[in-house]
Amino acid sequence: MGRLFLIHLDGNVYSCKHCHTHLALAADIISKAFHSKHGKAYLFNKVVNVTNGVKDDRMMITGMHTVSDIFCVGCGSIVGWKYEAAHEKSQRYKEGKYILERYKVSGPDGSLYWVTHDTRFGGSDADDV
Known part of the structure; x- marks a missing residue:
C-alpha cells in the first residue's frame, strides 16, 4: 500500500467523527434540508478525502437514484453517499x-450529532430543497 496523502482544508470544516480527517467546508453546503434513515444529512458541492464505493440504484423519497457510498480515507467509515445519476x-x-x-x-x-428516536425511516433525501 502507498503513502496516504490527505487534503487539509482551512476554514469551517466538517470532519470524520472517528479520525477527524477533513471532509468538507461549510461554505460548500448546498442544502441542510436532507435526511437519511439516521437523521439530518447535508448536500455538498465538494467533498475531499473520501473514496467511492460501488454504484447502486436506490429508491429514495424523491425517486430512484444511482448512488455510491463514500468512505473516509483516514479510517474507512461510511460518511455518506455521492449522487451518480x-x-x-x-x-x-x-x-x-x-x-x-x-x-x-x-x-x-x-x-457531534447523534441519532435520535424521532428520525425518519425508509428513505434518504430532501423534504424540500
Whole structure:
C-alpha cells in the first residue's frame, strides 16, 4: 500500500467523527434540508478525502437514484453517499453532489450529532430543497 496523502482544508470544516480527517467546508453546503434513515444529512458541492464505493440504484423519497457510498480515507467509515445519476429530470441537480450524514461527522465547531428516536425511516433525501 502507498503513502496516504490527505487534503487539509482551512476554514469551517466538517470532519470524520472517528479520525477527524477533513471532509468538507461549510461554505460548500448546498442544502441542510436532507435526511437519511439516521437523521439530518447535508448536500455538498465538494467533498475531499473520501473514496467511492460501488454504484447502486436506490429508491429514495424523491425517486430512484444511482448512488455510491463514500468512505473516509483516514479510517474507512461510511460518511455518506455521492449522487451518480438521478432517474427523474427534476432531481438532476443532485448529480455529482455529495451527502454527508450529520451523525457521522463533526461540525465546524467540533460538535457531534447523534441519532435520535424521532428520525425518519425508509428513505434518504430532501423534504424540500
